[in-house]
Amino acid sequence: MFNIVLKPIVIAQQSLEGLEKPVVEAAEKVAQVVSWPQFSNFGYLVASVLFILGIKGLTHPRTAVRGNLLGATGMLIAVLVTLVGGHVSWPVAIAGIAVGTAAGTWFANTVQMTQMPQLVALFNGFGGIASVLVAGAEVLREAPSTGNVAVAGLAAGLAGLIGSVTFTGSLVAAGKLQELPQFRKPFSFPGQQIINAVLVAVSLLLCLNMMDGSGVEYILLTIIALILGVFLVTPIGGADMPVVIALLNSYSGLAASAAGFVINNNVLIVAGALVGASGIILTNIMCKAMNRSLLNVLFAKFEPSADGPSDDEVYAGKIKSTSPEEVAMLLDGVQRVVVVPGYGLAVAQAQHIVRELATLLEAEGVTVEYAIHPVAGRMPGHMNVLLAEADVPYDQLKEMDEINPTFSQCDVAIVIGANDVVNPVANTDPSSPIAGMPILNVSDARTVVVVKRSLSPGFAGIPNPLFAADNCLMLFGDAKQAMMDLVAAMKDS
Protein backbone atom coordinates (compact mmCIF):
# COMPACT_ATOMS: atom_id res chain seq x y z
CA MET A 1 0.00 0.00 0.00
CA PHE A 2 2.67 2.39 1.10
CA ASN A 3 4.69 1.49 -1.93
CA ILE A 4 1.86 2.02 -4.35
CA VAL A 5 1.43 5.57 -3.16
CA LEU A 6 5.07 6.46 -2.81
CA LYS A 7 6.57 4.81 -5.81
CA PRO A 8 5.20 7.19 -8.46
CA ILE A 9 6.25 10.14 -6.37
CA VAL A 10 9.76 8.81 -6.06
CA ILE A 11 9.88 8.17 -9.77
CA ALA A 12 8.57 11.63 -10.51
CA GLN A 13 11.11 13.12 -8.17
CA GLN A 14 13.93 11.25 -9.84
CA SER A 15 12.88 12.31 -13.28
CA LEU A 16 12.49 15.90 -12.07
CA GLU A 17 16.01 15.84 -10.68
CA GLY A 18 17.16 14.81 -14.06
CA LEU A 19 15.20 17.62 -15.66
CA GLU A 20 15.98 20.29 -13.15
CA LYS A 21 19.47 21.03 -14.37
CA PRO A 22 18.73 21.60 -18.07
CA VAL A 23 15.62 23.63 -17.28
CA VAL A 24 17.46 25.92 -14.91
CA GLU A 25 20.29 26.25 -17.36
CA ALA A 26 17.91 27.10 -20.16
CA ALA A 27 16.13 29.67 -18.00
CA GLU A 28 19.45 31.25 -17.11
CA LYS A 29 20.39 31.41 -20.77
CA VAL A 30 17.06 33.09 -21.62
CA ALA A 31 17.53 35.50 -18.75
CA GLN A 32 20.95 36.43 -20.12
CA VAL A 33 19.42 37.34 -23.45
CA VAL A 34 16.03 38.73 -22.39
CA SER A 35 15.79 41.01 -19.38
CA TRP A 36 12.46 41.65 -17.69
CA PRO A 37 11.95 45.08 -19.26
CA GLN A 38 12.47 43.45 -22.63
CA PHE A 39 9.96 40.79 -21.78
CA SER A 40 7.35 43.37 -20.80
CA ASN A 41 8.10 45.29 -23.99
CA PHE A 42 7.44 42.06 -25.86
CA GLY A 43 4.09 41.90 -24.07
CA TYR A 44 3.38 45.47 -25.23
CA LEU A 45 4.26 44.45 -28.79
CA VAL A 46 1.75 41.59 -28.61
CA ALA A 47 -0.84 44.05 -27.27
CA SER A 48 -0.16 46.49 -30.14
CA VAL A 49 -0.60 43.72 -32.71
CA LEU A 50 -3.86 42.69 -31.05
CA PHE A 51 -5.13 46.29 -31.23
CA ILE A 52 -4.42 46.41 -34.97
CA LEU A 53 -6.04 43.01 -35.55
CA GLY A 54 -8.95 44.15 -33.40
CA ILE A 55 -9.62 47.20 -35.57
CA LYS A 56 -9.12 45.05 -38.67
CA GLY A 57 -11.92 42.81 -37.38
CA LEU A 58 -14.23 45.82 -37.44
CA THR A 59 -14.02 45.97 -41.24
CA HIS A 60 -16.86 43.43 -41.46
CA PRO A 61 -19.95 42.91 -39.29
CA ARG A 62 -19.25 39.17 -39.19
CA THR A 63 -15.81 39.53 -37.63
CA ALA A 64 -16.52 42.66 -35.61
CA VAL A 65 -17.34 40.98 -32.30
CA ARG A 66 -14.14 38.94 -32.46
CA GLY A 67 -12.22 42.09 -33.35
CA ASN A 68 -13.49 43.88 -30.27
CA LEU A 69 -12.55 40.88 -28.12
CA LEU A 70 -9.04 40.87 -29.63
CA GLY A 71 -8.67 44.54 -28.73
CA ALA A 72 -9.83 43.86 -25.18
CA THR A 73 -7.38 40.94 -24.92
CA GLY A 74 -4.58 43.26 -26.05
CA MET A 75 -5.54 45.68 -23.29
CA LEU A 76 -5.59 42.86 -20.72
CA ILE A 77 -2.11 41.71 -21.75
CA ALA A 78 -0.74 45.26 -21.61
CA VAL A 79 -2.18 45.78 -18.12
CA LEU A 80 -1.02 42.39 -16.80
CA VAL A 81 2.52 42.89 -18.10
CA THR A 82 2.58 46.31 -16.41
CA LEU A 83 1.21 45.00 -13.13
CA VAL A 84 3.72 42.15 -12.96
CA GLY A 85 6.77 43.95 -14.30
CA GLY A 86 6.43 47.58 -13.33
CA HIS A 87 6.97 49.25 -9.99
CA VAL A 88 3.27 49.39 -9.32
CA SER A 89 1.76 50.43 -6.04
CA TRP A 90 -0.65 47.55 -5.59
CA PRO A 91 -3.26 49.06 -3.23
CA VAL A 92 -3.62 52.14 -5.47
CA ALA A 93 -3.78 49.99 -8.60
CA ILE A 94 -6.37 47.56 -7.23
CA ALA A 95 -8.55 50.30 -5.75
CA GLY A 96 -8.40 52.38 -8.94
CA ILE A 97 -9.14 49.45 -11.23
CA ALA A 98 -12.03 48.34 -9.00
CA VAL A 99 -13.66 51.79 -9.02
CA GLY A 100 -13.08 52.25 -12.76
CA THR A 101 -14.43 48.79 -13.59
CA ALA A 102 -17.58 49.41 -11.59
CA ALA A 103 -18.12 52.81 -13.21
CA GLY A 104 -17.39 51.59 -16.72
CA THR A 105 -19.68 48.57 -16.38
CA TRP A 106 -22.46 50.77 -15.05
CA PHE A 107 -22.14 53.27 -17.91
CA ALA A 108 -21.98 50.55 -20.56
CA ASN A 109 -25.02 48.69 -19.28
CA THR A 110 -27.32 51.61 -18.54
CA VAL A 111 -26.79 53.73 -21.66
CA GLN A 112 -29.54 53.82 -24.27
CA MET A 113 -28.49 53.48 -27.87
CA THR A 114 -29.80 56.98 -28.65
CA GLN A 115 -27.43 58.28 -25.93
CA MET A 116 -24.40 56.52 -27.38
CA PRO A 117 -22.81 59.75 -28.74
CA GLN A 118 -22.89 61.34 -25.26
CA LEU A 119 -21.26 58.27 -23.77
CA VAL A 120 -18.50 58.15 -26.37
CA ALA A 121 -17.88 61.86 -25.79
CA LEU A 122 -17.71 61.28 -22.04
CA PHE A 123 -15.28 58.37 -22.40
CA ASN A 124 -13.14 60.48 -24.76
CA GLY A 125 -12.95 63.05 -22.01
CA PHE A 126 -11.97 60.42 -19.44
CA GLY A 127 -9.17 59.17 -21.69
CA GLY A 128 -7.99 62.75 -22.14
CA ILE A 129 -7.92 63.63 -18.44
CA ALA A 130 -6.16 60.34 -17.64
CA SER A 131 -3.35 61.34 -20.01
CA VAL A 132 -3.17 64.76 -18.34
CA LEU A 133 -2.84 63.14 -14.93
CA VAL A 134 -0.22 60.62 -16.10
CA ALA A 135 1.92 63.38 -17.60
CA GLY A 136 1.35 65.46 -14.45
CA ALA A 137 2.52 62.68 -12.15
CA GLU A 138 5.61 62.26 -14.32
CA VAL A 139 6.39 66.00 -14.26
CA LEU A 140 6.12 65.98 -10.44
CA ARG A 141 8.51 63.03 -10.14
CA GLU A 142 11.73 64.17 -8.47
CA ALA A 143 13.96 62.04 -10.64
CA PRO A 144 12.60 61.96 -14.18
CA SER A 145 12.53 58.48 -15.66
CA THR A 146 14.82 57.35 -18.43
CA GLY A 147 15.10 59.04 -21.77
CA ASN A 148 15.67 62.56 -22.93
CA VAL A 149 14.47 65.05 -20.32
CA ALA A 150 13.71 67.78 -22.86
CA VAL A 151 11.68 65.40 -25.04
CA ALA A 152 9.80 64.04 -22.04
CA GLY A 153 9.04 67.58 -20.88
CA LEU A 154 7.78 68.68 -24.28
CA ALA A 155 5.69 65.51 -24.60
CA ALA A 156 4.27 66.09 -21.13
CA GLY A 157 3.29 69.60 -22.17
CA LEU A 158 1.55 68.27 -25.28
CA ALA A 159 -0.20 65.51 -23.31
CA GLY A 160 -1.40 68.14 -20.83
CA LEU A 161 -2.55 70.50 -23.57
CA ILE A 162 -4.33 67.97 -25.82
CA GLY A 163 -5.68 65.94 -22.92
CA SER A 164 -7.16 68.98 -21.17
CA VAL A 165 -8.80 70.34 -24.33
CA THR A 166 -10.19 66.84 -24.93
CA PHE A 167 -11.53 66.64 -21.39
CA THR A 168 -13.49 69.88 -21.15
CA GLY A 169 -14.34 69.88 -24.86
CA SER A 170 -15.83 66.40 -24.52
CA LEU A 171 -17.80 67.33 -21.42
CA VAL A 172 -19.34 70.30 -23.26
CA ALA A 173 -20.07 68.09 -26.30
CA ALA A 174 -21.70 65.48 -24.06
CA GLY A 175 -23.75 68.21 -22.39
CA LYS A 176 -24.93 69.52 -25.76
CA LEU A 177 -25.85 66.03 -26.96
CA GLN A 178 -27.72 65.33 -23.73
CA GLU A 179 -29.51 68.63 -24.43
CA LEU A 180 -28.80 69.95 -20.97
CA PRO A 181 -30.39 73.41 -20.63
CA GLN A 182 -26.99 75.07 -19.97
CA PHE A 183 -25.70 73.94 -23.35
CA ARG A 184 -28.85 74.23 -25.44
CA LYS A 185 -27.79 77.33 -27.34
CA PRO A 186 -24.43 77.74 -29.00
CA PHE A 187 -22.62 80.15 -26.71
CA SER A 188 -20.14 82.71 -27.92
CA PHE A 189 -19.02 86.21 -27.06
CA PRO A 190 -17.40 88.93 -29.12
CA GLY A 191 -13.72 88.37 -29.78
CA GLN A 192 -13.91 84.76 -28.70
CA GLN A 193 -11.86 83.56 -31.63
CA ILE A 194 -9.12 86.08 -30.89
CA ILE A 195 -9.06 85.02 -27.25
CA ASN A 196 -8.91 81.38 -28.33
CA ALA A 197 -5.99 82.15 -30.63
CA VAL A 198 -4.17 83.86 -27.75
CA LEU A 199 -4.87 80.90 -25.45
CA VAL A 200 -3.53 78.48 -28.08
CA ALA A 201 -0.39 80.58 -28.56
CA VAL A 202 0.26 80.88 -24.81
CA SER A 203 -0.24 77.17 -24.22
CA LEU A 204 2.09 76.26 -27.10
CA LEU A 205 4.75 78.57 -25.62
CA LEU A 206 4.28 76.93 -22.25
CA CYS A 207 4.68 73.54 -23.97
CA LEU A 208 8.03 74.60 -25.39
CA ASN A 209 9.00 75.88 -21.95
CA MET A 210 8.23 72.46 -20.54
CA MET A 211 11.47 71.22 -22.10
CA ASP A 212 13.18 72.46 -18.96
CA GLY A 213 9.91 72.99 -17.23
CA SER A 214 8.55 72.67 -13.75
CA GLY A 215 5.32 71.55 -12.14
CA VAL A 216 4.10 75.14 -11.91
CA GLU A 217 4.25 75.64 -15.66
CA TYR A 218 2.45 72.35 -16.19
CA ILE A 219 -0.39 73.34 -13.86
CA LEU A 220 -0.70 76.73 -15.58
CA LEU A 221 -0.73 75.01 -18.95
CA THR A 222 -3.48 72.56 -18.01
CA ILE A 223 -5.65 75.33 -16.54
CA ILE A 224 -5.40 77.36 -19.76
CA ALA A 225 -6.06 74.27 -21.87
CA LEU A 226 -9.09 73.30 -19.78
CA ILE A 227 -10.61 76.74 -20.42
CA LEU A 228 -9.66 76.52 -24.10
CA GLY A 229 -11.53 73.21 -24.44
CA VAL A 230 -14.74 74.86 -23.21
CA PHE A 231 -14.32 77.93 -25.44
CA LEU A 232 -13.62 75.83 -28.53
CA VAL A 233 -16.74 73.67 -28.32
CA THR A 234 -19.43 75.96 -26.84
CA PRO A 235 -19.95 78.00 -30.07
CA ILE A 236 -20.43 74.86 -32.22
CA GLY A 237 -24.02 73.97 -33.02
CA GLY A 238 -25.73 70.65 -32.39
CA ALA A 239 -25.80 69.67 -36.07
CA ASP A 240 -22.02 69.70 -36.19
CA MET A 241 -21.59 67.38 -33.22
CA PRO A 242 -20.72 64.30 -35.36
CA VAL A 243 -17.63 66.15 -36.53
CA VAL A 244 -16.73 67.38 -33.05
CA ILE A 245 -17.01 63.92 -31.47
CA ALA A 246 -14.87 62.36 -34.19
CA LEU A 247 -12.27 65.09 -33.74
CA LEU A 248 -12.22 64.74 -29.94
CA ASN A 249 -11.84 60.99 -30.42
CA SER A 250 -8.74 61.71 -32.45
CA TYR A 251 -7.44 64.08 -29.73
CA SER A 252 -7.87 61.50 -26.98
CA GLY A 253 -5.64 59.16 -29.00
CA LEU A 254 -3.02 61.84 -29.59
CA ALA A 255 -2.99 62.65 -25.86
CA ALA A 256 -2.36 58.97 -25.09
CA SER A 257 0.43 58.93 -27.67
CA ALA A 258 2.03 62.01 -26.13
CA ALA A 259 1.81 60.37 -22.70
CA GLY A 260 3.63 57.43 -24.30
CA PHE A 261 6.52 59.71 -25.22
CA VAL A 262 6.58 61.00 -21.63
CA ILE A 263 6.94 57.58 -20.01
CA ASN A 264 8.86 56.01 -22.91
CA ASN A 265 6.29 53.38 -23.68
CA ASN A 266 5.71 51.99 -27.16
CA VAL A 267 2.25 50.55 -26.62
CA LEU A 268 0.90 53.97 -25.69
CA ILE A 269 2.47 55.50 -28.79
CA VAL A 270 1.08 52.81 -31.11
CA ALA A 271 -2.41 52.61 -29.60
CA GLY A 272 -2.67 56.40 -29.43
CA ALA A 273 -1.61 56.73 -33.07
CA LEU A 274 -4.25 54.20 -34.14
CA VAL A 275 -7.00 56.10 -32.33
CA GLY A 276 -5.70 59.41 -33.63
CA ALA A 277 -5.84 58.09 -37.20
CA SER A 278 -9.30 56.62 -36.72
CA GLY A 279 -10.68 59.87 -35.34
CA ILE A 280 -9.23 62.04 -38.07
CA ILE A 281 -10.54 59.73 -40.82
CA LEU A 282 -14.05 59.81 -39.37
CA THR A 283 -13.80 63.60 -38.99
CA ASN A 284 -12.95 63.83 -42.67
CA ILE A 285 -15.84 61.56 -43.68
CA MET A 286 -18.32 63.61 -41.65
CA CYS A 287 -17.06 66.90 -43.09
CA LYS A 288 -17.44 65.53 -46.62
CA ALA A 289 -20.96 64.35 -45.83
CA MET A 290 -21.89 67.91 -44.91
CA ASN A 291 -19.80 69.50 -47.66
CA ARG A 292 -18.00 71.66 -45.14
CA SER A 293 -14.37 72.06 -44.25
CA LEU A 294 -13.14 71.29 -40.77
CA LEU A 295 -12.16 74.93 -40.25
CA ASN A 296 -15.67 75.90 -41.28
CA VAL A 297 -17.19 73.62 -38.66
CA LEU A 298 -14.84 74.78 -35.93
CA PHE A 299 -14.83 78.51 -36.52
CA ALA A 300 -17.83 79.53 -38.63
CA LYS A 301 -21.39 79.69 -37.52
CA PHE A 302 -24.02 77.73 -39.40
CA GLU A 303 -26.51 80.49 -40.01
CA PRO A 304 -29.72 80.29 -42.01
CA SER A 305 -29.58 82.66 -44.94
CA ALA A 306 -31.89 85.58 -44.41
CA ASP A 307 -32.53 86.23 -48.08
CA GLY A 308 -33.72 82.72 -48.99
CA PRO A 309 -37.35 82.04 -49.84
CA SER A 310 -39.71 82.09 -46.86
CA ASP A 311 -41.85 79.17 -45.73
CA ASP A 312 -44.96 80.68 -47.33
CA GLU A 313 -43.38 81.14 -50.75
CA VAL A 314 -42.28 77.51 -50.81
CA TYR A 315 -45.23 75.79 -49.17
CA ALA A 316 -48.35 77.93 -49.73
CA GLY A 317 -51.14 75.91 -51.34
CA LYS A 318 -48.85 73.13 -52.48
CA ILE A 319 -48.75 70.87 -49.42
CA LYS A 320 -50.75 67.65 -49.74
CA SER A 321 -51.58 66.11 -46.41
CA THR A 322 -52.37 62.42 -46.26
CA SER A 323 -53.71 59.84 -43.81
CA PRO A 324 -52.38 56.46 -42.64
CA GLU A 325 -55.24 54.74 -44.53
CA GLU A 326 -54.26 56.45 -47.78
CA VAL A 327 -50.62 55.48 -47.33
CA ALA A 328 -51.68 51.88 -46.60
CA MET A 329 -53.57 51.83 -49.92
CA LEU A 330 -50.58 53.37 -51.64
CA LEU A 331 -48.36 50.60 -50.31
CA ASP A 332 -50.71 47.95 -51.67
CA GLY A 333 -49.14 46.30 -54.68
CA VAL A 334 -45.83 48.16 -54.71
CA GLN A 335 -42.53 46.42 -55.46
CA ARG A 336 -39.87 48.45 -53.74
CA VAL A 337 -40.05 50.72 -50.70
CA VAL A 338 -37.15 52.74 -49.32
CA VAL A 339 -37.28 54.00 -45.75
CA VAL A 340 -35.26 57.16 -45.02
CA PRO A 341 -34.74 57.35 -41.26
CA GLY A 342 -33.66 60.50 -39.43
CA TYR A 343 -32.80 61.14 -35.82
CA GLY A 344 -36.47 62.02 -35.20
CA LEU A 345 -37.28 58.36 -35.76
CA ALA A 346 -34.75 57.24 -33.17
CA VAL A 347 -35.83 59.75 -30.54
CA ALA A 348 -39.45 58.67 -30.92
CA GLN A 349 -38.24 55.05 -30.59
CA ALA A 350 -40.08 54.38 -33.83
CA GLN A 351 -37.46 51.99 -35.21
CA HIS A 352 -39.26 48.92 -33.86
CA ILE A 353 -42.60 49.80 -35.42
CA VAL A 354 -40.85 50.64 -38.70
CA ARG A 355 -39.32 47.20 -38.58
CA GLU A 356 -42.83 45.76 -38.11
CA LEU A 357 -44.06 47.68 -41.16
CA ALA A 358 -41.12 46.29 -43.14
CA THR A 359 -41.98 42.74 -42.06
CA LEU A 360 -45.60 43.24 -43.21
CA LEU A 361 -44.42 44.54 -46.58
CA GLU A 362 -41.86 41.78 -47.01
CA ALA A 363 -44.55 39.19 -46.37
CA GLU A 364 -46.26 40.57 -49.50
CA GLY A 365 -43.08 40.24 -51.52
CA VAL A 366 -42.09 43.90 -51.34
CA THR A 367 -38.38 44.78 -51.25
CA VAL A 368 -37.66 47.06 -48.30
CA GLU A 369 -34.43 48.99 -47.96
CA TYR A 370 -33.15 51.74 -45.71
CA ALA A 371 -31.30 54.77 -47.08
CA ILE A 372 -28.71 55.93 -44.58
CA HIS A 373 -27.27 59.41 -44.89
CA PRO A 374 -23.76 59.64 -43.37
CA VAL A 375 -24.84 62.32 -40.90
CA ALA A 376 -28.14 60.71 -39.94
CA GLY A 377 -27.98 60.43 -36.15
CA ARG A 378 -25.57 62.17 -33.84
CA MET A 379 -22.29 60.48 -34.66
CA PRO A 380 -20.80 58.63 -37.63
CA GLY A 381 -22.83 55.48 -38.32
CA HIS A 382 -25.18 56.13 -35.41
CA MET A 383 -28.34 55.38 -37.41
CA ASN A 384 -27.03 51.94 -38.31
CA VAL A 385 -26.70 51.08 -34.63
CA LEU A 386 -30.18 52.36 -33.86
CA LEU A 387 -31.70 50.27 -36.65
CA ALA A 388 -29.62 47.24 -35.70
CA GLU A 389 -31.13 47.54 -32.24
CA ALA A 390 -34.54 47.01 -33.88
CA ASP A 391 -33.24 43.87 -35.63
CA VAL A 392 -33.06 45.47 -39.06
CA PRO A 393 -30.73 43.18 -41.05
CA TYR A 394 -27.58 45.12 -41.89
CA ASP A 395 -27.64 44.13 -45.57
CA GLN A 396 -30.85 46.17 -45.96
CA LEU A 397 -29.03 49.31 -44.77
CA LYS A 398 -27.83 51.10 -47.90
CA GLU A 399 -25.32 53.93 -47.92
CA MET A 400 -26.11 57.15 -49.75
CA ASP A 401 -23.85 56.53 -52.77
CA GLU A 402 -25.31 53.08 -53.25
CA ILE A 403 -28.98 53.94 -52.99
CA ASN A 404 -29.10 57.34 -54.70
CA PRO A 405 -28.99 56.02 -58.31
CA THR A 406 -31.82 53.58 -57.48
CA PHE A 407 -34.45 56.01 -56.17
CA SER A 408 -35.98 56.24 -59.66
CA GLN A 409 -36.88 52.54 -59.40
CA CYS A 410 -38.49 53.08 -56.02
CA ASP A 411 -42.30 53.07 -55.75
CA VAL A 412 -42.57 54.74 -52.35
CA ALA A 413 -39.91 56.48 -50.29
CA ILE A 414 -40.93 56.95 -46.65
CA VAL A 415 -39.02 59.78 -45.01
CA ILE A 416 -39.28 59.61 -41.22
CA GLY A 417 -37.95 62.44 -39.08
CA ALA A 418 -35.34 63.48 -41.65
CA ASN A 419 -35.26 66.95 -43.16
CA ASP A 420 -32.03 68.63 -44.26
CA VAL A 421 -30.52 65.40 -45.64
CA VAL A 422 -33.35 65.15 -48.21
CA ASN A 423 -33.57 68.86 -49.08
CA PRO A 424 -33.09 69.28 -52.87
CA VAL A 425 -32.05 72.90 -52.28
CA ALA A 426 -28.57 71.51 -51.60
CA ASN A 427 -28.34 70.69 -55.31
CA THR A 428 -30.24 73.65 -56.76
CA ASP A 429 -29.48 76.78 -54.74
CA PRO A 430 -25.78 77.68 -54.48
CA SER A 431 -26.51 80.41 -51.93
CA SER A 432 -28.22 78.12 -49.42
CA PRO A 433 -26.37 77.19 -46.22
CA ILE A 434 -26.48 73.52 -47.22
CA ALA A 435 -25.41 74.14 -50.83
CA GLY A 436 -23.32 71.27 -52.15
CA MET A 437 -24.16 68.97 -49.26
CA PRO A 438 -24.68 65.47 -50.64
CA ILE A 439 -28.34 64.52 -50.10
CA LEU A 440 -30.56 61.51 -50.54
CA ASN A 441 -32.41 62.03 -53.83
CA VAL A 442 -35.76 60.85 -52.53
CA SER A 443 -37.65 63.15 -54.91
CA ASP A 444 -36.67 60.74 -57.73
CA ALA A 445 -38.99 58.14 -56.20
CA ARG A 446 -42.43 57.75 -57.76
CA THR A 447 -44.09 58.80 -54.51
CA VAL A 448 -42.58 60.29 -51.37
CA VAL A 449 -44.30 60.08 -47.99
CA VAL A 450 -42.84 62.40 -45.38
CA VAL A 451 -43.69 61.58 -41.76
CA LYS A 452 -43.14 64.74 -39.72
CA ARG A 453 -44.82 66.61 -36.90
CA SER A 454 -45.08 69.92 -38.75
CA LEU A 455 -43.44 71.90 -41.51
CA SER A 456 -40.82 73.21 -39.09
CA PRO A 457 -37.33 73.46 -40.58
CA GLY A 458 -34.38 71.23 -39.62
CA PHE A 459 -30.99 72.25 -38.23
CA ALA A 460 -30.23 74.38 -41.27
CA GLY A 461 -33.34 76.49 -40.66
CA ILE A 462 -34.53 76.59 -44.27
CA PRO A 463 -37.76 75.40 -45.89
CA ASN A 464 -37.70 72.18 -47.90
CA PRO A 465 -39.25 72.36 -51.41
CA LEU A 466 -39.49 68.56 -51.39
CA PHE A 467 -42.56 68.86 -49.15
CA ALA A 468 -44.30 70.94 -51.82
CA ALA A 469 -43.33 68.63 -54.72
CA ASP A 470 -46.06 67.05 -56.85
CA ASN A 471 -45.10 63.51 -55.86
CA CYS A 472 -44.84 64.24 -52.13
CA LEU A 473 -47.44 63.49 -49.46
CA MET A 474 -47.14 64.75 -45.88
CA LEU A 475 -48.19 62.44 -43.07
CA PHE A 476 -48.24 64.81 -40.12
CA GLY A 477 -47.74 63.38 -36.65
CA ASP A 478 -45.34 61.85 -34.17
CA ALA A 479 -43.10 59.32 -35.94
CA LYS A 480 -44.04 56.43 -33.67
CA GLN A 481 -47.78 57.15 -33.55
CA ALA A 482 -47.98 57.71 -37.31
CA MET A 483 -46.20 54.44 -38.03
CA MET A 484 -48.41 52.58 -35.56
CA ASP A 485 -51.50 53.96 -37.29
CA LEU A 486 -50.05 52.98 -40.65
CA VAL A 487 -49.31 49.42 -39.51
CA ALA A 488 -52.84 49.16 -38.07
CA ALA A 489 -54.29 50.42 -41.36
CA MET A 490 -52.24 47.90 -43.31
CA LYS A 491 -53.46 45.06 -41.15
CA ASP A 492 -57.09 46.16 -41.59
CA SER A 493 -56.99 46.30 -45.34
Next chain:
Amino acid sequence: MDIITGLTIFVLAVFVGVEVITKVPPTLHTPLMSGSNAISGITLVGALLAGEGVLGGILGFLAIVFATTNVIGGFLVTHRMLSMFKKKK
Protein backbone atom coordinates in the same frame (compact mmCIF):
# COMPACT_ATOMS: atom_id res chain seq x y z
CA MET B 1 14.43 54.97 -26.52
CA ASP B 2 15.35 58.12 -28.35
CA ILE B 3 12.93 60.57 -29.88
CA ILE B 4 13.52 59.41 -33.45
CA THR B 5 12.68 55.80 -32.57
CA GLY B 6 9.54 56.99 -30.85
CA LEU B 7 8.53 59.17 -33.80
CA THR B 8 9.25 56.29 -36.21
CA ILE B 9 6.91 54.03 -34.27
CA PHE B 10 4.28 56.79 -34.11
CA VAL B 11 4.34 57.59 -37.82
CA LEU B 12 4.33 53.93 -38.90
CA ALA B 13 1.42 53.24 -36.56
CA VAL B 14 -0.52 56.16 -38.07
CA PHE B 15 -0.02 54.67 -41.54
CA VAL B 16 -1.13 51.22 -40.38
CA GLY B 17 -4.13 52.84 -38.72
CA VAL B 18 -5.15 54.75 -41.86
CA GLU B 19 -4.79 51.62 -44.03
CA VAL B 20 -6.90 49.47 -41.72
CA ILE B 21 -9.51 52.04 -40.74
CA THR B 22 -10.38 53.28 -44.24
CA LYS B 23 -11.69 49.76 -44.89
CA VAL B 24 -14.25 49.96 -42.09
CA PRO B 25 -17.73 50.30 -43.64
CA PRO B 26 -20.00 53.19 -42.51
CA THR B 27 -22.32 50.66 -40.86
CA LEU B 28 -19.61 50.04 -38.29
CA HIS B 29 -18.40 53.59 -37.77
CA THR B 30 -20.03 54.01 -34.38
CA PRO B 31 -18.63 50.72 -33.00
CA LEU B 32 -15.27 51.69 -34.53
CA MET B 33 -15.37 54.95 -32.66
CA SER B 34 -16.32 53.46 -29.31
CA GLY B 35 -13.87 50.58 -29.80
CA SER B 36 -10.96 52.84 -30.71
CA ASN B 37 -12.03 55.04 -27.82
CA ALA B 38 -11.58 52.06 -25.50
CA ILE B 39 -8.12 51.50 -26.97
CA SER B 40 -7.20 55.12 -26.19
CA GLY B 41 -7.66 54.07 -22.55
CA ILE B 42 -4.22 52.45 -22.96
CA THR B 43 -3.12 55.44 -20.87
CA LEU B 44 -4.06 53.03 -18.08
CA VAL B 45 -0.62 51.47 -18.51
CA GLY B 46 0.95 54.86 -17.89
CA ALA B 47 -1.42 55.48 -14.98
CA LEU B 48 -0.38 52.23 -13.28
CA LEU B 49 3.25 53.31 -13.45
CA ALA B 50 2.58 56.91 -12.44
CA GLY B 51 2.15 56.95 -8.68
CA GLU B 52 5.11 58.06 -6.57
CA GLY B 53 4.83 59.97 -3.35
CA VAL B 54 1.52 61.21 -1.94
CA LEU B 55 0.64 63.66 -4.71
CA GLY B 56 1.81 61.27 -7.41
CA GLY B 57 -0.22 58.54 -5.76
CA ILE B 58 -3.38 60.67 -5.82
CA LEU B 59 -2.85 61.70 -9.45
CA GLY B 60 -2.07 58.07 -10.33
CA PHE B 61 -5.18 56.80 -8.58
CA LEU B 62 -7.43 59.30 -10.39
CA ALA B 63 -5.74 58.48 -13.69
CA ILE B 64 -6.32 54.75 -13.10
CA VAL B 65 -10.01 55.34 -12.31
CA PHE B 66 -10.63 57.48 -15.42
CA ALA B 67 -8.61 55.24 -17.73
CA THR B 68 -10.20 52.02 -16.42
CA THR B 69 -13.68 53.50 -16.85
CA ASN B 70 -12.76 54.41 -20.41
CA VAL B 71 -11.36 50.93 -21.15
CA ILE B 72 -13.99 48.75 -19.48
CA GLY B 73 -16.93 50.93 -20.49
CA GLY B 74 -15.63 51.31 -24.04
CA PHE B 75 -15.11 47.63 -24.74
CA LEU B 76 -18.36 46.58 -23.03
CA VAL B 77 -20.55 49.09 -24.85
CA THR B 78 -18.90 48.21 -28.17
CA HIS B 79 -19.64 44.57 -27.49
CA ARG B 80 -23.26 45.46 -26.70
CA MET B 81 -23.60 47.31 -30.00
CA LEU B 82 -21.91 44.63 -32.04
CA SER B 83 -24.07 41.85 -30.65
CA MET B 84 -27.04 43.71 -32.12
CA PHE B 85 -25.46 43.58 -35.55
CA LYS B 86 -24.73 39.90 -35.13
CA LYS B 87 -28.18 38.77 -34.03
CA LYS B 88 -29.83 38.83 -37.47
CA LYS B 89 -28.00 36.99 -40.18
